[in-house]
Amino acid sequence: MLIDNHNRVINYLRLAVTDRCNLRCNYCMPAEGIDFAKRDNLFTMEELCRLSTIMVAQGIDKIRLTGGEPFVRKDLMVLFRHLASLKGLKDISVTTNATLIGPYIDELKSLGIKNINVSLDAINREAFERITRRNQYETVYENVIKLISEGFNVRINCIALEGQNIEEIIPLVELTKYYPLSVRFLEEMPFNGGSKTFNKIKWDYKAIFNHIETHFNDIEKLTSEKTSTSINYKIKGHKGTFGLIPSFSRTFCGTCNRLRISATGDVITCLYGKPRMNIREILRSENSEEKVQEHILAAIGNRSKTGFEEQQKYDGVFNNSMTSIGG
Numbered sequence: 001m002l003i004d005n006h007n008r009v010i011n012y013l014r015l016a017v018t019d020r021c022n023l024r025c026n027y028c029m030p031a032e033g034i035d036f037a038k039r040d041n042l043f044t045m046e047e048l049c050r051l052s053t054i055m056v057a058q059g060i061d062k063i064r065l066t067g068g069e070p071f072v073r074k075d076l077m078v079l080f081r082h083l084a085s086l087k088g089l090k091d092i093s094v095t096t097n098a099t100l101i102g103p104y105i106d107e108l109k110s111l112g113i114k115n116i117n118v119s120l121d122a123i124n125r126e127a128f129e130r131i132t133r134r135n136q137y138e139t140v141y142e143n144v145i146k147l148i149s150e151g152f153n154v155r156i157n158c159i160a161l162e163g164q165n166i167e168e169i170i171p172l173v174e175l176t177k178y179y180p181l182s183v184r185f186l187e188e189m190p191f192n193g194g195s196k197t198f199n200k201i202k203w204d205y206k207a208i209f210n211h212i213e214t215h216f217n218d219i220e221k222l223t224s225e226k227t228s229t230s231i232n233y234k235i236k237g238h239k240g241t242f243g244l245i246p247s248f249s250r251t252f253c254g255t256c257n258r259l260r261i262s263a264t265g266d267v268i269t270c271l272y273g274k275p276r277m278n279i280r281e282i283l284r285s286e287n288s289e290e291k292v293q294e295h296i297l298a299a300i301g302n303r304s305k306t307g308f309e310e311q312q313k314y315d316g317v318f319n320n321s322m323t324s325i326g327g
């Protein structure tokens with residue numbers, strides 16, 4: 001079992017499988033001039049499978065694949081198949097923009113993958129295209145509907161972006177009336193490759209809630225898991241739920257159970273910091289299992305208590321893009 005220096009069990013790995021993406025969401029990446037990692041510096045599929053095995057042996061029981069866009073890796077299903085075969089791994093999930101998942105939905109279902117997070121910041125086509133800088137609206141919409149009708153637990157993640165999609169919040173909450181999904185609103189974080197910096201936000205979780213509350217009655221607060229990053233609600237009579245993720249306000253750090261590993265092997269113990277180390281070459285060396293586990297233990301033994309504490313330790317944290325961190 002992995003226990004950090006603040007006595008928190010770390011059982012959840014967010015594994016980025018690539019830093020590439022077929023969209024260019026303006027809160028995540030600049031439109032161009034992105035410094036993608038060299039191919040040799042990205043884990044191969046065999047390495048991702050081996051790394052997952054090592055991490056599960058060390059006590060990880062939940063893995064979320066993320067990126068960049070995970071499905072730009074054409075061999076991604078190899079990893080899903082491998083994860084599905086790992087005893088001890090209780091929860092396999094993916095965060096995706098839902099542009100490329102279509103052909104894989106049937107196999108994901110047969111592998112028993114249930115939890116799919118879809119990033120969708122607008123249900124209005126124009127707003128969607130403006131934010132993502134691409135025209136994949138129809139494909140995303142079709143895939144989301146297919147995922148819901150196939151019985152996946154679909155969670156839509158929408159970032160509240162001042163001046164860009166605030167008018168989308170209510171229509172997105174309306175979806176929960178008709179579909180059994182969860183729509184979660186995230187606070188924007190200044191991780192967009194350094195193209196935008198800010199120290200405060202207008203649309204924090206309280207402002208988002210107040211906005212929703214003026215449109216709907218009978219909002220019931222739900223009980224959430226202790227390690228959950230979202231505060232969840234249900235509107236009476238609706239099939240689905242909605243949630244708020246204070247990603248900028250960081251009210252959830254105290255119970256953090258996560259570890260992030262980037263597609264190039266950076267070990268990230270907090271979103272608001274710099275990588276603690278890189279394990280790519282260690283994984284590529286002899287007797288890698290033991291060495292990787294030692295390094296992971298060292299990283300976990302040196303975590304900050306909160307994102308605020310971590311942020312103070314480093315300059316230039318916000319030059320990062322989420323596409324390398326994985327969200």
Ligand code: SAM
Pocket residue numbers: 021027028066067068069070095096097117118119157159186187188189190191192247322323326327
């Ligand atoms: N491409 C996939 C997707 O968009 O779902 C996975 C990777 S994406 C980097 C993971 C998550 O990070 C997404 O939910 C996205 O909305 C979130 N994200 C990216 N940039 C962000 C930012 N500046 N502030 C808050 N969340 C951000």
Ligand code: SF4
Pocket residue numbers: 021022023024025028029067068069096097119322323
């Ligand atoms: Fe790509 Fe996801 Fe970043 Fe959008 S949020 S640019 S889909 S990695």
